[in-house]
Amino acid sequence: MKQGGNRSVAIVGSGPGGMYAAQALLEKAPGTRIDIIDKLPTPFGLIRGGVAPDHQSTKRVDKKYSETASSEGIRFVGNVELGRDVSLAELEDIYDAVVLAYGAPYDNSLGIPGEDKAGVFGSNAFVGWYNCHPEFRDLNPDLDVDAAAVIGVGNVAVDVARVLSRTPAEMDKTDIAGYAIERIDAARLKDIYMFGRRGPVEASFTNTELKELGELEAATCVVDPAQLPDAVPDTLDDREQKVKTRILETLRGLSQAKPGVKRRTIHLGFYAMPVEILGGDRVEGIRMERTRVENGRCVGTGETFDVPCGLVVTCIGSRARAIDGIPFDERRGIVVNDEGRVKPRVYAAGWLKRGAVGTIGTNRLDSYGVVDLLIGEFAGVPRPGPDALDALLDARSVRRTSFEDWLEINRLEVEAACGGAPRRKFTAIAEMLKALDRV
Numbered sequence: 001m002k003q004g005g006n007r008s009v010a011i012v013g014s015g016p017g018g019m020y021a022a023q024a025l026l027e028k029a030p031g032t033r034i035d036i037i038d039k040l041p042t043p044f045g046l047i048r049g050g051v052a053p054d055h056q057s058t059k060r061v062d063k064k065y066s067e068t069a070s071s072e073g074i075r076f077v078g079n080v081e082l083g084r085d086v087s088l089a090e091l092e093d094i095y096d097a098v099v100l101a102y103g104a105p106y107d108n109s110l111g112i113p114g115e116d117k118a119g120v121f122g123s124n125a126f127v128g129w130y131n132c133h134p135e136f137r138d139l140n141p142d143l144d145v146d147a148a149a150v151i152g153v154g155n156v157a158v159d160v161a162r163v164l165s166r167t168p169a170e171m172d173k174t175d176i177a178g179y180a181i182e183r184i185d186a187a188r189l190k191d192i193y194m195f196g197r198r199g200p201v202e203a204s205f206t207n208t209e210l211k212e213l214g215e216l217e218a219a220t221c222v223v224d225p226a227q228l229p230d231a232v233p234d235t236l237d238d239r240e241q242k243v244k245t246r247i248l249e250t251l252r253g254l255s256q257a258k259p260g261v262k263r264r265t266i267h268l269g270f271y272a273m274p275v276e277i278l279g280g281d282r283v284e285g286i287r288m289e290r291t292r293v294e295n296g297r298c299v300g301t302g303e304t305f306d307v308p309c310g311l312v313v314t315c316i317g318s319r320a321r322a323i324d325g326i327p328f329d330e331r332r333g334i335v336v337n338d339e340g341r342v343k344p345r346v347y348a349a350g351w352l353k354r355g356a357v358g359t360i361g362t363n364r365l366d367s368y369g370v371v372d373l374l375i376g377e378f379a380g381v382p383r384p385g386p387d388a389l390d391a392l393l394d395a396r397s398v399r400r401t402s403f404e405d406w407l408e409i410n411r412l413e414v415e416a417a418c419g420g421a422p423r424r425k426f427t428a429i430a431e432m433l434k435a436l437d438r439v
């Protein structure tokens with residue numbers, strides 16, 4: 001085992017990418033001093049602000065992250081933003097290595113006319129809104145519309161359609177923002193249209209998530225049976241065949257349901273891509289073009305149809321942004337890297353490294369691999385480490401939060417919860433800091 005000795009590492013971002021990097025350093029280079037820097041006062045990235053509020057069991061991965069963050073030699077340095085409070089060049093001076101794991105939270109655009117109309121939201125903003133992310137709490141989406149369109153057929157799209165269909169009773173044991181469930185319940189919303197460019201076999205939702213759409217208290221999910229193939233293609237490998245066959249069975253089950261029976265209907269549609277957002281200043285509808293899949297490629301047929309709707313949420317993937325001149329691949333929306341190496345002593349991990357794909361678990365193996373490289377490349381005279389960061393941030397009067405502060409925020413949130421809810425989240429950074437000042 002290689003010892004971290006007097007080395008120090010800054011990890012920027014406390015989501016899964018960053019937390020698994022910290023865990024790997026702890027295991028593989030014990031003694032390394034590790035600062036996990038995050039722009040929010042609270043840790044764990046999309047585990048807190050992305051994963052659906054009604055999927056509390058998925059969020060439990062934070063227990064392991066908490067253990068890691070509480071370990072000796074590790075600090076959480078919250079409320080500190082790379083590019084605002086500290087630069088990459090400064091981190092390079094202070095630490096022996098820097099792991100950039102600041103995620104990919106910027107929605108891909110549809111690239112069609114009308115996309116800038118009021119009422120069109122990217123999934124990061126919309127999901128952040130119902131999950132109390134401080135940057136999106138004031139999003140104020142108007143849900144009091146007859147119909148909404150969700151663009152995409154991945155798990156994030158399923159999350160959005162499902163959350164829009166849940167009743168307050170179904171959300172009782174979740175940590176959804178109170179303002180969000182009130183608005184969802186009050187909305188006259190009747191129809192939620194989900195659209196995938198390709199067919200059911202190509203869709204990226206998983207069977208577990210899909211099945212949930214068939215089990216909603218006040219919403220029915222319907223699928224046109226004519227869009228379902230008789231069988232999955234035999235060109236897929238055995239594992240994929242099994243996975244896709246199960247999905248097809250679930251879709252066949254959904255295709256038996258009738259629209260309009262419950263308060264809301266989710267219409268799951270395939271082979272359609274958006275070509276224009278219709279309306280004046282606000283969205284009033286979406287123009288879709290029928291597609292077909294040819295040799296694995298999606299091609300437009302020229303046949304269009306319009307769907308009236310007052311809300312559009314795009315769930316078509318997201319990208320990172322460059323900070324401080326970090327080499328950036330504009331096409332893929334990730335930091336340019338070779339297996340995680342960005343430049344000498346600077347590494348990338350998580351979605352910033354690979355793009356916004358895969359599950360929480362995918363980040364584990366990946367971050368462990370990056371840390372293997374990093375440890376092997378420790379060289380030169382050790383740099384000053386955490387004390388130098390403190391001196392720099394003190395000189396700039398940057399207010400930071402520690403892991404103990406997070407535990408206090410957590411305690412207050414848990415204490416404020418009503419009924420069976422696990423917590424009632426703070427939604428503003430200023431409120432969190434004020435609460436910490438009071439204790």
Ligand SMILES: Cc1cc2nc3c(=O)[nH]c(=O)nc-3n(C[C@H](O)[C@H](O)[C@H](O)COP(=O)(O)OP(=O)(O)OC[C@H]3O[C@@H](n4cnc5c(N)ncnc54)[C@H](O)[C@@H]3O)c2cc1C
Binds near residue numbers: 015045
């Ligand atoms: C809506 C949604 C739901 C999901 N649900 C699931 C699920 O149920 N199951 C599953 O397995 N996977 C799910 N995923 C995928 C999973 O969340 C990702 O794989 C994972 O979060 C990626 O980790 P990351 O560390 O790269 O990024 P993130 O989790 O985004 O973490 C990045 C961190 O960097 C911080 N940061 C950003 N900019 C700066 C800066 N300039 N300075 C300092 N800090 C910064 C952020 O505050 C954040 O804490 C979901 C993803 C989304 C978008």
